[in-house]
Every structure is written in C-alpha cells, then in structure tokens.
Amino acid sequence: MNFPILSAIIFIPLIGAFFILITQGSEKNVEKNSKYVAIFSSLANFFLSLFIWFSFDLNTSEFQFVEKRNWIDGFINFHLGIDGISILFILLTTFITPICIFSGIQSIKFKIKEFLIAILLLETLMIGVFCSLDLVIFYLFFEGGLIPMFLIIGIWGGPNKVYSAFKFFLFTLLGSVLMLIAIISIYWIVGTTDLIKLLEYKIPKDYQYLLWLAFFSSFAVKMPMWPFHTWLPDAHVEAPTAGSVILAAILLKMAGYGFLRFSIGLFPLASDYFTPLIFLLSVIAIIYTSLVALMQDDMKKLIAYSSVAHMGFVTLGIFSLTKQGVEGSIFQMLSHGLISAALFLCVGVLYDRYNSRMISSYAGLVNVMPKYALVFMIFTLGALGLPGTSGFIGEFLVLVGVFQKSIIVAILASIGVIFAAVYMLWLYKRVIFGRLTNLKIKIFTDLNKTELYILSSLAFLILFFGFYPEPLLNTMDVSINNLIDKYQNNLEYHLTQTVK
Amino acid sequence: MQTIIYILPELFLSFSIMILLMIGVFVKKSFKLIYLLTILCIIFSIILLLNQPSDVVMIFNESYIIDKLSILMKVLTLLFCSLVLFASREYIEINNINKIEYPIIVLASVLGMLLMISSYDLIIFYLGLELQSLCLYILASFKVRDEKSTESGLKYFILSALASGILLYGSSLIYGFTGSTNFDVISNNLNQTNPGAIFGIVFVIVGLAFKVSAVPFHMWTPDVYEGSPTSVTSFFAIVPKIAAMTIFIRFLYVPFVNIMSQWQSIIVFLSIASMILGAVAAIGQSNIKRLIAYSSIGHIGYALAGLATGTNEGIQSTIMYLIIYLFMNLGLFSCIFMMKRENIFDENINDLSGLSKNHPLLALSFLVLLFSLAGIPPLAGFFAKFYIFMAVIESNMYLLAVIGLLTTVISAFYYLRIIKIIYFDKPVKRFDTSYDWGLKIPLILSTIIVLIYFIYPSILIDTVNTIKVY
Numbered sequence: 001m002n003f004p005i006l007s008a009i010i011f012i013p014l015i016g017a018f019f020i021l022i023t024q025g026s027e028k029n030v031e032k033n034s035k036y037v038a039i040f041s042s043l044a045n046f047f048l049s050l051f052i053w054f055s056f057d058l059n060t061s062e063f064q065f066v067e068k069r070n071w072i073d074g075f076i077n078f079h080l081g082i083d084g085i086s087i088l089f090i091l092l093t094t095f096i097t098p099i100c101i102f103s104g105i106q107s108i109k110f111k112i113k114e115f116l117i118a119i120l121l122l123e124t125l126m127i128g129v130f131c132s133l134d135l136v137i138f139y140l141f142f143e144g145g146l147i148p149m150f151l152i153i154g155i156w157g158g159p160n161k162v163y164s165a166f167k168f169f170l171f172t173l174l175g176s177v178l179m180l181i182a183i184i185s186i187y188w189i190v191g192t193t194d195l196i197k198l199l200e201y202k203i204p205k206d207y208q209y210l211l212w213l214a215f216f217s218s219f220a221v222k223m224p225m226w227p228f229h230t231w232l233p234d235a236h237v238e239a240p241t242a243g244s245v246i247l248a249a250i251l252l253k254m255a256g257y258g259f260l261r262f263s264i265g266l267f268p269l270a271s272d273y274f275t276p277l278i279f280l281l282s283v284i285a286i287i288y289t290s291l292v293a294l295m296q297d298d299m300k301k302l303i304a305y306s307s308v309a310h311m312g313f314v315t316l317g318i319f320s321l322t323k324q325g326v327e328g329s330i331f332q333m334l335s336h337g338l339i340s341a342a343l344f345l346c347v348g349v350l351y352d353r354y355n356s357r358m359i360s361s362y363a364g365l366v367n368v369m370p371k372y373a374l375v376f377m378i379f380t381l382g383a384l385g386l387p388g389t390s391g392f393i394g395e396f397l398v399l400v401g402v403f404q405k406s407i408i409v410a411i412l413a414s415i416g417v418i419f420a421a422v423y424m425l426w427l428y429k430r431v432i433f434g435r436l437t438n439l440k441i442k443i444f445t446d447l448n449k450t451e452l453y454i455l456s457s458l459a460f461l462i463l464f465f466g467f468y469p470e471p472l473l474n475t476m477d478v479s480i481n482n483l484i485d486k487y488q489n490n491l492e493y494h495l496t497q498t499v500k
Numbered sequence: 501m502q503t504i505i506y507i508l509p510e511l512f513l514s515f516s517i518m519i520l521l522m523i524g525v526f527v528k529k530s531f532k533l534i535y536l537l538t539i540l541c542i543i544f545s546i547i548l549l550l551n552q553p554s555d556v557v558m559i560f561n562e563s564y565i566i567d568k569l570s571i572l573m574k575v576l577t578l579l580f581c582s583l584v585l586f587a588s589r590e591y592i593e594i595n596n597i598n599k600i601e602y603p604i605i606v607l608a609s610v611l612g613m614l615l616m617i618s619s620y621d622l623i624i625f626y627l628g629l630e631l632q633s634l635c636l637y638i639l640a641s642f643k644v645r646d647e648k649s650t651e652s653g654l655k656y657f658i659l660s661a662l663a664s665g666i667l668l669y670g671s672s673l674i675y676g677f678t679g680s681t682n683f684d685v686i687s688n689n690l691n692q693t694n695p696g697a698i699f700g701i702v703f704v705i706v707g708l709a710f711k712v713s714a715v716p717f718h719m720w721t722p723d724v725y726e727g728s729p730t731s732v733t734s735f736f737a738i739v740p741k742i743a744a745m746t747i748f749i750r751f752l753y754v755p756f757v758n759i760m761s762q763w764q765s766i767i768v769f770l771s772i773a774s775m776i777l778g779a780v781a782a783i784g785q786s787n788i789k790r791l792i793a794y795s796s797i798g799h800i801g802y803a804l805a806g807l808a809t810g811t812n813e814g815i816q817s818t819i820m821y822l823i824i825y826l827f828m829n830l831g832l833f834s835c836i837f838m839m840k841r842e843n844i845f846d847e848n849i850n851d852l853s854g855l856s857k858n859h860p861l862l863a864l865s866f867l868v869l870l871f872s873l874a875g876i877p878p879l880a881g882f883f884a885k886f887y888i889f890m891a892v893i894e895s896n897m898y899l900l901a902v903i904g905l906l907t908t909v910i911s912a913f914y915y916l917r918i919i920k921i922i923y924f925d926k927p928v929k930r931f932d933t934s935y936d937w938g939l940k941i942p943l944i945l946s947t948i949i950v951l952i953y954f955i956y957p958s959i960l961i962d963t964v965n966t967i968k969v970y
Contacts, residue, residue: 073958114856136886140877140954147871150916154924155856162920166913173876173912177905180886184893184901 016041061482084479164238175221182214212270222255226285236304241348248340285312286416317398325401332394364436524600538603563621588731609635613743652727663710670703715773725793734833774801831946854927880953
C-alpha cells in the first residue's frame with residue numbers, strides 16, 4: 001500500500017490544530033468552530049485507526065504499513081511502522097482523545113481554543129511515539145509531549161498548578177536527557193538509530209548495562225515506578241479532568257511501550273540482569289502505593305496512587321518475560337487506560353458540580369445520581385480486578401507469568417490485588433452510599449447526555465473485553481511470540497559468548 | 501588587481517561608511533535616510549559576498565583568507581546585523597538615540613568583524629578585533645544621559661581593554677617563540693616542547709574567552725547587557741558572537757592544532773563552567789536582559805563543547821549550534837522590543853504577566869522561542885543541542901555530555917518560569933500594539949524557522965558539511 005496511512009494518522013490532529021489556530025472571527029464563532037474541528041479531526045482519526053486495525057495482517061510479526069523517508073541525510077530516516085503491539089496503543093490513543101475533547105468542551109471554561117490545540121498536538125505526538133521505528137524520531141515525539149502537557153496542567157489546572165507543572169516537566173526531562181545520551185551512544189556504537197536494524201544487531205555486553213540504565217531512567221520516571229512516582233499524584237490532582245485522563249490513559253503507557261520495545265528488544269542481557277531490581281521496585285510499588293492510596297482523602301490522588309500500583313503490575317508482567325506475563329501487561333495497560341480514564345472522568349463529573357475532589361464532601365450520591373452510581377460501580381470493580389471486567393484479565397495473566405519466574409513475587413503482588421479491593425470499595429462506599437446530609441448535593445443532577453454516552457461507552461468496553469478479550473489478545477499474539485523468541489535467542493547468544 | 505575582487509565587500513563597506521558619514525554631516529535630520537542606506541549597504545555587501553568564488557583563496561601575503569567558513573560567517577554577520585537593525589529602529593527613535601552616528605558605528609564594527617573572520621595573521625586579526633571593540637564601547641554608552649548606559653560602556657571598555665591587552669601579550673609571546681605572525685607558520689613551528697608559546701596560547705584563549713563571554717571571563721556580560729540600550733544589547737548578543745566564535749575556531753584549529761591536547765582541557769573547563777553558571781545564575785534574575793545575558797553564557801558553553809572535541813564534526817556542530825542560537829536570540833529580542841507601554845519599554849519579566857490573554861500571538865512566539873532555547877524537541881533548539889552532543893559523544897567525552905544535558909534541565913527551569921508568567925499568571929496592562937513591519941519581520945522569520953526546522957533539518961547540515969578548517 002502506497003498511501004502513507006501512518007503519517008496521515010499522525011498528522012491529521014496536527015492539521016486540525018493548525019486550522020483551529022487560524023480560525024478568526026467573533027469569540028463565540030471561533031469557539032464553536034474550533035470545537036467542531038477538534039471533534040471532527042479526532043473522530044476521523046479514530047475511524048482511520050479502526051480501519052488500520054481491520055486491514056492489519058494478524059499472521060506476521062513484521063512491521064506493517066512501513067514508511068521510510070530520508071530526513072537527515074544518510075543519518076536518520078523518518079521511519080514509521082506498526083506491529084501487533086503498537087496498533088493497540090494507537091487505538092487506545094485515538095479512542096481516548098475524542099473523549100478528552102468532549103469532556104474538555106464540557107468543563108473547560110476559558111481559552112477553549114488553546115485547550116483543543118494542546119490536546120490535538122498531544123495526540124499527534126503520542127501516536128508518533130507508538131509508530132516510530134527510529135530512536136531519534138521516538139525521542140522527538142516522546143519529549144515533545146512535555147510541551148502541551150505542561151501547558152494543560154499549568155493553564156487549566158487547580159490552585160497549585162504551577163508547582164505540579166514544573167515538577168512534571170523537570171522530572172520527566174531529567175529522566176529523558178539520559179536516554180538521549182544513550183541514543184547517541186548507540187548511534188556511535190552501531191552506526192544507526194534505525195530500530196529494525198538495531199533489533200537484528202547484538203549490542204556488545206559491555207555497553208548493555210549502562211545503556212539499559214539510561215533508558216530505564218527515562219521510562220521509570222514516566223511509568224512511574226516507585227520511587228520516581230512523586231510527580232504523578234501532584235500532576236493528576238492539579239490537572240484538569242481531560243489532562244488527567246490523557247496522562248493516566250496514554251502518557252504513562254508510553255513508558256511501558258518503551259520498556260517492551262527498547263529495553264527488552266535492544267538489551268536482553270541487561271534486561272535479564274536487572275529483572276530482580278524491577279521486580280523489587282514493582283512489588284514495593286504495588287504494596288506501598290496501595291497503602292498510600294488507602295489513606296488519601298482526595299479522590300484524584302487516590303486514583304493516581306492506584307495508577308502507580310497498577311503500573312507496578314505492568315512492569316512485573318513485562319519483565320517476567322514470559323508470554324503470559326507480557327500479554328497480561330499489555331492488556332493491563334489497555335484496560336488501565338480505559339478504567340483510569342473512566343475514573344478520572346467520574347471525579348470530573350462530581351468536580352464540575354461541586355468544585356471539590358475531597359471524599360468527605362460527598363456522601364449518599366446514589367440517592368440523587370443513580371445512573372452515576374451504576375457506572376461508577378462498574379469502574380470500581382474494574383479497577384479492583386473483578387472477574388468479568390478487563391482489569392481481571394490483565395492482572396491474572398501478569399500473575400500467571402510472574403508465577404513461573406518467582407512464586408514469592410507473585411504472592412506479594414496478589415496481596416496488592418486485595419489492597420486494591422480495599423481502597424476502591426471503601427472509596428465507593430464513602431462517596432456513593434451513606435446518609436445524604438449535604439443540602440447542596442441534594443440538588444445534584446444526574447449524568448447529562450454527553451457524560452452518559454462517554455461513561456457508558458467506556459463501561460461497555462471494560463465489560464466487553466472482560467468477557468471477551470480475544471480481539472485484543474489475537475492482535476498482539478504473534479508480535480509477542482516474536483518478541484519473546486527474539487529475546488530468548490539474543491540472550492542465549494550473549495550467554496554463550498560469555499562462557500567462551 | 502586580482503586580489504581586490506576578493507575583498508570587494510570589505511572595500512565597499514569602508515567606502516560606504518565614509519560616504520554615509522559625509523551625508524550625515526551635510527544633510528540635516530538625516531537619521532532615517534542613513535539608517536535605510538546602512539541596511540541597503542549591508543544587503544548589497546551580502547550580494548557581493550555570495551558572488552565570491554567558493555574555493556580557498558589567500559591574499560595579501562597569506563594574511564587574509566577567503567574560504568567557505570569565512571564566507572558563511574560573513575554572510576551571517578551581515579544578515580543578522582541587518583535584521584537587528586530592522587528590529588531595533590523603533591526603539592532607537594523612541595529612546596532618542598537616533599543620531600546619525602549610530603548606524604555608521606554599527607557598520608564600522610561590522611567591518612571590523614569581517615576583517616576578524618577572514619584574518620589569517622595575528623596582526624590583521626588584532627586590527628579587526630580592535631576596530632569592532634572600539635565601536636562596541638561607543639555603542640554601549642550611546643545613551644549618554646543615562647547613568648546605566650554610561651556605566652556599562654565604561655565597564656565594558658576597561659575590562660575589554662584588559663582582555664585585549666592580555667590577548668596582545670599572548671600574541672607577542674607566540675610571535676617570539678615561533679618567529680611569525682602567519683597562522684600556517686605558527687602551526688608548523690608550534691609543538692609540545694615549546695613552553696613559552698604555550699603561555700602565549702593560554703593568554704590568547706583567555707582573550708578570546710572574554711570576547712565570547714565564557715566563564716570565568718564573563719563578568720562584564722550581565723552588566724553590559726542590562727545597562728546598554730536594548731537596541732545595542734540585541735546587537736551585542738547576536739552579531740559579534742559570530743565573528744568571535746569564528747576566530748575562536750580558526751585559532752584552535754589552524755595555528756594551535758598541533759598542540760590540541762594542551763588546549764582541549766582548557767576548552768572543556770570553559771565549556772563546563774559556562775554551562776553550569778549560565779544555568780544556575782539565570783534562575784534568580786528578574787530583568788529579562790540580564791537573564792538573557794546569563795542564558796547566552798550557558799549557550800556559549802554548549803557551543804564551546806563542540807569545539808572541545810577536536811574533530812571536524814565538532815566544528816560543524818558548533819557552527820550549526822551558533823546559527824540556530826542566533827535565530828532564537830533574534831526572535832527573543834524582537835519580542836522584547838514589543839514590550840512597550842505608552843512608549844516606555846519594559847524590561848522586567850513580571851511585566852509579561854498574563855501576556856497570553858492580551859497578545860496571544862506574541863505569547864505564542866515567546867512560547868516557541870523559549871521552549872526552543874530550553875532545547876525541547878521538536879523545536880530547532882533541540883537539534884542544535886543534539887548535533888553538539890553527537891559530536892561530543894563521538895569523541896567519548898561522556899562527562900561533558902552528561903554535565904551538558906543536566907544543565908539543560910536546570911536551565912529549562914528559568915525558561916519555564918517565563919512561560920509560567922506569560923501563560924499561567926493574571927494579565928496586567930496591555931502593551932502598545934503599534935509595531936512597524938521592520939519589527940514583525942525578524943520575529944515572524946525566526947519563530948517560523950525555529951518552529952518548522954524539524955521538517956527539513958538537512959538544509960543546515962548540507963550547508964555546514966562542506967566546511968573544513970584543517
């Protein structure tokens with residue numbers, strides 16, 4: 001196929017953003033038009049990505065829809081391509097972005113035009129991350145995402161937004177610059193930054209450990225892994241609802257994707273060597289942040305900490321390096337993308353009505369908002385991993401994978417599942433049930449149409465993939481097998497080299 | 501006669517300086533006319549330069565070189581000089597420094613820079629340097645009735661004269677120990693076992709480091725940048741850097757190339773110290789000109805990191821860094837020229853508060869330029885740093901690379917602080933919106949170049965790739 005469909009999917013939002021930028025006229029008109037442009041371009045992108053999914057060849061692990069253009073002469077190619085793993089993340093991105101736009105239109109009160117530009121720009125950069133097959137291009141997209149996210153938190157955020165925005169920006173930048181050094185070093189060691197060539201090349205063992213650590217520093221901050229997670233609760237609390245949704249649903253997944261694609265693909269020996277470290281950090285993340293989540297009185301902070309715990313499962317699964325584990329971690333990322341997005345939207349629904357994120361401000365909502373209570377229930381159960389929701393499949397597969405590597409780690413991680421049930425159910429109980437005493441809450445209206453459509457579509461997907469995960473698992477199956485096989489071969493090669 | 505062709509741009513400039521001076525003396529109230537003619541002269545000399553043959557030519561007893569490096573740098577000097585003049589015209593008129601001498605002195609200093617860029621001999625180099633420095637002293641104190649301007653001019657004069665003295669002493673040592681002032685001969689006669697000449701090299705490097713304002717010879721920069729009229733500051737921050745950096749490259753890689761191991765550690769030190777000081781000292785500044793002074797110190801540190809590698813890639817990366825940096829700086833100063841309320845120019849960062857509300861497009865330019873200065877992809881500033889670190893890591897100077905990138909993070913903080921003030925804070929009074937096109941053109945040009953550079957980055961690499969110094 002000659003049509004550059006991946007470039008199209010990357011740059012459609014950018015073009016949309018450009019059109020919004022140049023719209024002129026009275027303020028009301030500009031706002032209306034920008035909303036239409038944003039909705040149109042993000043939905044078009046979603047359908048385009050669905051089209052890519054349907055025309056995707058499930059039987060090959062090769063990269064598909066490959067595009068290669070000369071970019072910096074003889075040095076870096078603008079090289080795009082997707083496999084069974086990246087297509088799913090692209091789908092997640094194109095699905096979440098319209099939701100953010102709808103939610104933003106509802107709740108953002110000023111500078112709506114700039115907000116839509118920022119979201120569309122962010123979509124371009126996020127899709128670019130999942131499509132790029134060149135380290136430099138990857139870095140470009142990965143880092144570029146900082147700019148719009150910084151603005152989203154800083155302009156439309158809560159009272160302490162400046163601190164959070166700066167913390168977010170500087171933490172992630174600090175992690176990433178080390179990755180840049182690693183990327184340049186790889187260029188001088190191997191002579192290329194092209195991912196397909198690099199995956200065939202076996203990077204000498206002396207370099208692997210340091211390079212792995214440099215990539216780790218970037219991904220661990222972005223993921224975020226304990227103890228680099230402190231920026232996340234701050235960023236989530238201050239960010240507007242749409243910003244939190246994008247942050248939790250997609251930005252964090254870029255790090256998981258990076259681990260899969262780069263850390264494991266390029267440095268198998270180091271990945272094997274550092275597995276205990278990852279396991280340790282992940283288990284601490286799961287147990288410690290779950291306990292921290294238990295004690296939060298701010299709903300957004302609670303969900304943010306639960307995100308860290310859920311990401312702990314993801315890193316566990318990835319570095320179990322078994323088929324089930326990796327499959328589970330990807331599934332967990334997708335499902336967490338849906339569930340955390342939904343939970344942040346739910347908090348946003350309350351925040352729009354009462355301007356408070358404190359759990360103690362609410363009680364007995366079931367009396368005035370029955371529909372809300374229902375969808376919130378589904379998301380709560382999803383977050384704690386109840387069978388029948390997508391959260392269960394991910395966690396279960398991860399635990400199966402980890403079990404093959406280390407029983408103790410699997411047991412400790414399962415404890416985390418229990419904690420998740422504790423803090424989520426307790427949250428639900430305090431917010432939804434109880435006596436409705438606050439008079440201001442009594443006049444709450446239930447979900448309006450937009451909110452209902454958004455939340456029920458998310459709820460539908462969470463339940464659907466909980467009962468029938470096949471479509472997702474099928475898509476990634478071949479690519480994961482290939483990933484694991486390559487990893488094993490590569491590792492054996494290095495190990496035999498060492499013995500000699 | 502043949503040689504005249506090669507120095508045609510310089511000759512043309514010198515004649516036009518004299519003619520413009522005559523016009524200025526005999527025509528009353530001729531500032532506008534002379535200003536326009538100055539810009540035209542500069543543009544005409546760019547055209548003359550572009551028509552020069554591109555092979556290496558040595559003239560005047562091998563004391564004057566015309567090669568790709570010198571032509572590129574001369575074009576850049578003239579181009580940025582004209583853009584700065586475009587951008588600062590309004591400022592000059594409003595602040596009543598619209599004397600005919602202003603554009604003529606600028607022109608004379610540019611002539612000195614062209615001589616410096618092409619010099620291949622210690623004497624020619626020193627003459628060019630002094631010509632441009634003397635003009636810059638006058639420019640710094642051009643606003644005679646303003647205490648700060650006079651102070652900065654005097655300060656600059658004293659310190660710079662000291663640096664020139666050191667440089668001259670170094671040159672004389674080199675001449676004494678190698679027996680020549682010609683760069684090629686010096687290069688052949690210099691070797692490790694020549695301690696006196698090494699003293700000379702250190703002195704020369706100190707003098708040059710002063711001119712590019714590298715730490716620890718940077719002390720004049722913040723005061724002079726802050727005290728001078730903004731039109732002069734913008735000139736200082738952009739145009740002389742090109743010539744100073746060129747002659748830095750020329751010195752290190754032609755006469756001193758055989759003793760690279762001796763100067764390499766000096767340059768590494770200058771680079772690291774500049775990067776760190778530039779990043780840390782700028783954090784507490786509230787005057788935007790002072791902040792830019794510190795940020796320019798930091799940026800010179802990155803440019804020097806490329807030079808420290810001792811490879812052709814290093815030189816090329818330095819040149820690319822310089823070019824991109826000049827565009828960003830030009831844009832930033834154009835923005836500053838727009839910070840004007842009722843004909844009074846503001847310099848405090850807090851005056852930018854809430855700019856995004858009142859002037860969305862100006863705020864957007866600020867945003868793009870500042871993120872680019874901080875080196876965030878996909879803006880041009882990222883590529884500049886990327887090239888530098890490519891070269892640095894190729895030479896296995898990992899310490900330099902790590903420190904450089906960590907200081908990037910620190911310096912990102914103060915760029916973000918300005919963005920925070922522009923975008924997150926409450927709006928204050930609007931700025932005047934009556935800018936002329938001369939101001940808009942440099943701003944739009946530089947913002948767009950910084951913004952869309954990523955689409956076709958090869959363009960700069962292709963230009964610079966052919967440059968070889970040794």
